Amino acid sequence: MSAPRTLYDKIWDDHVVDQSEDGTCLLYIDRHLVHEVTSPQAFEGLRMTHRKVRAPEKTIAVPDHNVPTTAGRDTHIDNEESRIQVEALDKNAKDFGVVYYPVSDVRQGIVHIVGPEQGWTLPGMTVVCGDSHTATHGAFGALAHGIGTSEVEHVLATQTLIQKKSKNMKVEITGSLRPGVTAKDITLSVIGATGTAGGTGHVIEYCGQAIRELSMEGRMTVCNMAIEGGARAGLIAPDEKTFAYVMGRPHAPKGATWEAALAYWKTLFTDDGAHFDKVVTLRGEDIAPVVTWGTSPEDVLPITGVVPAAEDFHGGKVEAAQRSLDYMGLKPGTKLTDIKIDTVFIGSCTNGRIEDLRAAAAVLKGKHIAPGVRAMVVPGSGLVRAQAEEEGLAQIFIDAGMEWRLAGCSMCLAMNPDQLSPGERCAATSNRNFEGRQGRGGRTHLLSPAMAAAAAITGHLTDVREMMGEDA
Amino acid sequence: MEKFTKVTGVAAPMPLVNIDTDMIIPKQFLKTIARTGLGKNLFDEMRYTLDGAEIPGFVLNQPAYRHAEIIVAGENFGCGSSREHAPWALLDFGIRCVISTSFADIFFNNCFKNGILPIALPKEAVDVLMEDARKGANARITVDLEGQTVTTSDGQSFAFDVDQFKKHCLLNGLDDIGLTLEKAKSIDSYEAKAELQRPWV
Numbered sequence: 001m002s003a004p005r006t007l008y009d010k011i012w013d014d015h016v017v018d019q020s021e022d023g024t025c026l027l028y029i030d031r032h033l034v035h036e037v038t039s040p041q042a043f044e045g046l047r048m049t050h051r052k053v054r055a056p057e058k059t060i061a062v063p064d065h066n067v068p069t070t071a072g073r074d075t076h077i078d079n080e081e082s083r084i085q086v087e088a089l090d091k092n093a094k095d096f097g098v099v100y101y102p103v104s105d106v107r108q109g110i111v112h113i114v115g116p117e118q119g120w121t122l123p124g125m126t127v128v129c130g131d132s133h134t135a136t137h138g139a140f141g142a143l144a145h146g147i148g149t150s151e152v153e154h155v156l157a158t159q160t161l162i163q164k165k166s167k168n169m170k171v172e173i174t175g176s177l178r179p180g181v182t183a184k185d186i187t188l189s190v191i192g193a194t195g196t197a198g199g200t201g202h203v204i205e206y207c208g209q210a211i212r213e214l215s216m217e218g219r220m221t222v223c224n225m226a227i228e229g230g231a232r233a234g235l236i237a238p239d240e241k242t243f244a245y246v247m248g249r250p251h252a253p254k255g256a257t258w259e260a261a262l263a264y265w266k267t268l269f270t271d272d273g274a275h276f277d278k279v280v281t282l283r284g285e286d287i288a289p290v291v292t293w294g295t296s297p298e299d300v301l302p303i304t305g306v307v308p309a310a311e312d313f314h315g316g317k318v319e320a321a322q323r324s325l326d327y328m329g330l331k332p333g334t335k336l337t338d339i340k341i342d343t344v345f346i347g348s349c350t351n352g353r354i355e356d357l358r359a360a361a362a363v364l365k366g367k368h369i370a371p372g373v374r375a376m377v378v379p380g381s382g383l384v385r386a387q388a389e390e391e392g393l394a395q396i397f398i399d400a401g402m403e404w405r406l407a408g409c410s411m412c413l414a415m416n417p418d419q420l421s422p423g424e425r426c427a428a429t430s431n432r433n434f435e436g437r438q439g440r441g442g443r444t445h446l447l448s449p450a451m452a453a454a455a456a457i458t459g460h461l462t463d464v465r466e467m468m469g470e471d472a
Numbered sequence: 473m474e475k476f477t478k479v480t481g482v483a484a485p486m487p488l489v490n491i492d493t494d495m496i497i498p499k500q501f502l503k504t505i506a507r508t509g510l511g512k513n514l515f516d517e518m519r520y521t522l523d524g525a526e527i528p529g530f531v532l533n534q535p536a537y538r539h540a541e542i543i544v545a546g547e548n549f550g551c552g553s554s555r556e557h558a559p560w561a562l563l564d565f566g567i568r569c570v571i572s573t574s575f576a577d578i579f580f581n582n583c584f585k586n587g588i589l590p591i592a593l594p595k596e597a598v599d600v601l602m603e604d605a606r607k608g609a610n611a612r613i614t615v616d617l618e619g620q621t622v623t624t625s626d627g628q629s630f631a632f633d634v635d636q637f638k639k640h641c642l643l644n645g646l647d648d649i650g651l652t653l654e655k656a657k658s659i660d661s662y663e664a665k666a667e668l669q670r671p672w673v
Contacts, residue, residue, distance in 0.1 A: 040505035157649050228552075
């Protein structure tokens with residue numbers, strides 16, 4: 001009998017094309033997702049070397065980073081550089097014959113939302129994209145990670161990647177989450193506990209009851225931020241929820257092939273006794289709704305906390321914490337719930353799915369956002385947008401005084417016109433609070449969609465549990 | 473890709489931890505469709521004021537470091553976004569080597585694809601190199617990839633580890649894609665086998 005293997009081991013083993021003596025492998029890539037920002041130089045490289053895309057039917061392209069989220073964008077994009085990048089993707093997709101969802105297509109959206117939605121992402125696959133949040137697809141038990149543009153070119157030309165195997169790390173969340181606590185709070189709390197380099201060199205498998213109890217949307221939120229914990233990828237073993245989500249999607253297998261796929265997918269779990277190089281365990285009951293106070297995703301605290309002082313840290317983090325406090329304009333000792341916000345952003349590949357919009361709408365229903373607050377809801381795809389409109393969520397946002405936008409990455413990274421001004425403070429459901437991430441000088445507090453909705457209503461960071469009543 | 477064999481140059485000290493790729497090259501410069509020309513915007517928001525004037529305190533604006541070829545950095549350098557624009561910007565500025573206690577995975581890989589050598593060393597070694605870098609233009613650090621050593625201006629030497637395949641590619645300026653295409657038959661046979669085993673892919 002073979003030695004017990006982790007889920008990561010199994011997927012890896014099934015994709016090794018070639019292995020060198022030093023352990024360097026050629027790994028086969030089942031799905032290659034492409035967007036407009038990290039691909040132009042790769043396609044250009046192919047042209048210069050007269051190479052083709054090896055598997056255009058496994059290559060899925062969609063513009064998302066640059067696209068405006070306002071009406072009229074399918075006919076004209078004002079920013080010239082953005083327009084050129086989107087037009088370059090239009091042309092590259094056509095010239096090289098890859099699957100493409102242009103801006104005008106209702107299925108267009110953030111690449112990491114479109115992939116699962118269309119059934120391109122399936123359990124046991126290898127999925128890459130020139131984008132670090134490719135980790136999202138790990139929620140399906142797919143080995144998914146971000147790559148650079150040179151690697152994008154390599155995958156386009158060869159459908160493989162040169163890789164060395166990472167180590168195995170287990171993150172277990174035991175028990176159940178308390179009311180008001182969400183997948184976003186799990187993933188931020190893990191990063192808070194392990195640091196942004198805690199997962200470096202590892203692939204994380206998330207497991208435990210609290211993970212099992214999450215929906216597929218929630219699992220995607222957890223895996224999405226594996227990269228913020230430094231991990232190459234995040235994985236969750238597929239189960240009935242996964243299969244139910246996948247079934248019937250446009251590119252999911254059907255009929256007898258479905259049955260064969262299902263039989264294989266059911267083998268995708270970590271064997272008893274498999275070795276993990278690192279194990280982190282958190283109790284679900286201990287996780288509170290959290291927010292970030294600084295400029296690193298590891299700067300996480302329960303909403304009931306206070307802004308720390310630089311001296312609370314040690315080593316190189318003292319200087320970094322002081323720099324964060326200065327940048328964020330925060331005084332140590334300030335209650336997090338006393339931090340006033342100017343803007344709310346609900347969206348991104350972390351929290352731009354239907355369940356996220358439902359969670360925000362549940363808090364916002366019948367309420368209005370605070371005077372002076374600007375709030376923007378950006379669905380993760382055209383289909384999420386359509387569904388939210390059908391469910392009446394869009395009207396809740398509009399009635400609350402929020403902007404209801406078209407799909408895209410938007411203010412998560414502010415490559416399109418959705419940006420913060422210097423000093424503007426934002427409660428954001430996205431994934432990075434880096435300096436300048438949402439616009440130069442902009443100040444970002446990361447939190448869950450429900451917490452973002454609560455902040456929009458009060459105008460300051462707020463414990464959503466206080467809006468839910470005792471037994472909510 | 474330009475070969476990397478040995479570099480002797482000024483090293484800029486950047487002790488801040490968690491320097492992310494948004495800092496290295498902010499998003500507004502990702503709209504290019506070329507690989508070159510990003511050096512002037514390297515560390516843009518740390519380097520220039522809103523109206524484009526240089527911030528004198530920033531290390532690469534100081535006379536001693538304007539032509540730095542090496543950066544000695546705090547831990548977890550290059551975390552965050554996968555943007556290869558980060559190593560492109562470093563290279564375009566003239567940086568050929570970054571030394572730190574640790575790097576984020578994707579950035580680390582991206583460096584090797586662009587003729588930049590990222591070196592991870594224990595904290596004690598990085599501390600010594602950081603002090604050396606602080607001496608300015610008169611202290612030149614030597615990085616020898618063949619011998620796998622970093623040597624301070626006063627001759628103190630540290631050995632470093634490097635993946636042998638990546639070393640080979642850097643020393644010879646090899647194109648990964650060309651190397652992989654030599655294995656096209658293996659890819660063909662893998663695909664044929666996978667088509668039978670997992671026809672839904």
